[in-house]
Amino acid sequence: MSKAAELAKIGEVATNSQIGGRRNIVINGAMQVAQRSTEVTGLGATSGYYTLDRNRLTFSGTAGRLTMTQTADGPSGFANCLKLDCTTADTSIAAGEILILGQNFEGQDLQQFKKGTSDAEKITVSFYIKGNANATYTCELYDNDNSRSIAQEFSVTSSWSRVVLTFNNETSNAFDDDTASSLLLHLWLHGGATFAGGTFASNTWHATNANRLSDSQSSFFDSDARTFFLTGVQMEVGSVATPFEHRSSGEELELCKRYYHKLLATGPYQKFAVGMAFTTDDCMFVFKFSPEMRGIPTLDHGTLSKLVVTDTDLSAEAIGSLAIDTNTDGPQGVSVKAADIAGDVMTAGDATILNANNDVAAYLAFDAEIPE
Secondary structure (H helix, E strand, O other): OOHHHHHHHHHHHHHHOOOOOOOOOOOOOOOOOOOOOOEEEEEOOOOEEOOOOOOEEEEEOOOOEEEEEEEOOOOOOOOOEEEEEEEEOOOOOOOOOEEEEEEEEEHHHOHHHOOOOOOOOOEEEEEEEEEOOOEEEEEEEEEOOOOEEEEEEEEEOOOOEEEEEEEOOOOOOOOOOOOOEEEEEEEEEEEOHHHHOOOOOOOOOEOOHHHOOOOOOOOHHHOOOOEEEEEEEEEEEOOOOOOOOOOOHHHHHHHHOOOEEEEEOOOOOOEEEEEEEOOOOOEEEEEEOOOOOOOOOEEEOOOHHHEEEEOOOOOEEEOOEEEEOOOOOEOOEEEEEEEOOHHHOOOOOOEEEEEEOOOOOOEEEEEOOOOO
């Protein structure tokens, strides 16, 4: 590369990126991390996080069902993508029906957009998509702090393409500077008249539910053969979509762990933590988080019989209950109490081990996802 070309490239980066920082606000945009699972079937009744970290499905009122998968069928430069397969169609759309694929952002991570100031910056969203049939869907930014939204349509074809959408910002209605939900990036794949019965004004902020979708909005649930593929999701400051910002798998995993941290058994007797007995039938284990979680998490331990407490005589004892202690530390770490331990055989002050009960499916998952 010539010196002139190098200088031009430096100028391009300086113009389009945050110097010394990351450009992409989206976490796991390349669909690298799937701590919960790589595939979940029969989705459609309950909203939540199911496979790829930070990617949330929101459902309401639909009889449609789908499978969500992490797959290797990505475009050039991407090893992974998110895939949705419609398995049960819903062609009779009630007014309040919803299917949204999206990501939720803390207010403190959005201050660079300067929303609510005279210097408000444009917001550019880009992503790679394809499907098995042509469709028109809606990309929406929903301001959760001020109950306002802005949206634009995008098209899907059977070939991978990059969608680039630049959104206007507002000089009023600032984002809160906290760890709560301030902005939601929504890909609307199905919606009823409650959200499409008004007048859709592309790229215009508003506070009217009926104006969120246009009359040309397609329904992902219109056929049980419908598919939707997504990867390379990016949201950044400014009016230019820069090349997707690839991060290492290790860095992306650390970013995801702020919201969800899963400890998996790598062997049948995996040791998860060392603790101490407080009475003959309960003990406490301390878990420290790196990175710090968004808030005090909840605990999911799956089937409790897959876990046991091992005491000083190396006997494995069944656990009656396992929960985060009410006097726990905070987002930096928590105390987990194992109670009603079988046999009443422990001695206060003795060391104990929380480990898998000859089962590689044992796990502990700490969840501090942003509530909507």
